Amino acid sequence: MKEKAHKINFPALLRNTGLKATPGRVSLLKLLSKERKPLTVEAIKKKAGGKIDTVTLYRALEDFADVGIVRRVDFEHSHAHYEIVAGRKHHHHIICKKCEKVEDVDVCEFEGVEKSVLGQTRNFSSIMNHSLEFFGICNQCVNK
Amino acid sequence: MKEKAHKINFPALLRNTGLKATPGRVSLLKLLSKERKPLTVEAIKKKAGGKIDTVTLYRALEDFADVGIVRRVDFEHSHAHYEIVAGRKHHHHIICKKCEKVEDVDVCEFEGVEKSVLGQTRNFSSIMNHSLEFFGICNQCVNK
DNA sequence: ATTACAAACGCAAATAATTTGCAATTAGTG
DNA sequence: CACTAATTGCAAATTATTTGCGTTTGTAAT
Structure with a gap:
């Protein structure tokens, strides 16, 4: 049974946690919800077509992790990976x-x-x- | 019951895994075996009185981790921590x-x-x- | 002991990863 | 519509880790 993360209402999800539903953050969540594995910051940037500023990305991911929408995973490489939690088992x-x-x-x-x-x-x-x-x-x- | 990591024969341990028992590596293991919690590379350097070259330290830790004498732990900070495995539960x-x-x-x-x-x-x-x-x-x- | 070779070292420098500061913009509220 | 705090985008700084390379040093085999 496929999961339906893409049906999540991300703007509402963001607002519910006190974050703002900016277009950038909403599309970041959409992007992450399509991935089946944790991505590095670099990889996310690439997938987003380089349109996201790196710092903005770091800050969004940190905020998301703080409220539990995404989680950071460490694979003993020297850089973090992030994956969405919302909508996933x-x-x-x-x-x-x-x-x-x-x-x-x-x-x-x-x-x-x-x-x-x-x-x-x-x-x-x-x-x-x-x-x-x-x-x-x-x-x-x-x-x- | 206290553990007795300090009684480990580190030179032999190193040789058994194919690594060389250099004074630097042996004292690094001694240092780590006295710690009760994982240390950052910076912290290790400090504890060693700054006498260890950072690169040498990174390489030793990597080698040790490869053979399982130490292990690297990631605490979702942006830097690795290392702790000794040998002699510890x-x-x-x-x-x-x-x-x-x-x-x-x-x-x-x-x-x-x-x-x-x-x-x-x-x-x-x-x-x-x-x-x-x-x-x-x-x-x-x-x-x- | 002596030698030979790979492993380990130390230093300089490069690269990668993450953070900080700040001014400009924008979402959400009233 | 106006206000306020959150978010954004640069530039620049920091922090973390890696690479290259010539020199030194354990170790195993003479």
Whole structure:
């Protein structure tokens, strides 16, 4: 069953979180909702036809991440990747250490783990989000 | 029960993985094994009294990570952190989004999850490592 | 010990990634 | 329509990481 992220009302989504529904931000969300994997800032710029100023992009992504519309994922490369959260099922990733191939992983044990994590710490009272990434060498890269 | 990472024979550990046991690398491992939390490259340099060349440090850490002696962790800041693996129990982290406070988390469901992850993908045949980090606002930061 | 070779080092410099400041523009509210 | 705060777009600064290369140094094999 395909997801219907493209049917999300992005202007409303933005306004609901206190952000402004500018044309730039709305089309950024549209762009992200068409992607099936996390993009670098560079890649987003390219997909947008270079029409987005880099700084503006960084700021929009940061704002979106703050309110949970997108999330930032780190794949142990030295740059961040972003993917949309709104309209997508919660998931994680498996990443090839050689070629950067990224695949979604639909396994998450978070519900069961949250309690024990919070039970262990005295410094945190709640968990806002979590990241879980698996790393390996993909089958293509293994064969040299 | 305190861990005894300081009793590890680092020269032997290095040689076993095919790396050279240079004085610099051995003391880098000693330094890391005294830390209870992941350090940035800058922080490592500072702790080492600035005597380590930055490039050398980057290269050592990369080599160590490649062979699994240390691991790189990404906390959604824009720089990597490194922590020693050798001699430490497997663990994850919970990170404050405001102040960068980091705490270890001793929960890991990996054993149970690995199979289902590999069952889902056609591109990967094994998982080399994984990262799991929890994010929230620590109690200190919550109170403004 | 001595040698030989690859690994590791250190320094300069390049590149990449992210952030800051500020003036101009614009969405949302009343 | 007017007001205000959010957003934008540059320029420029910072921060993070990488590359190249000549020199040094562990290590394994004489």
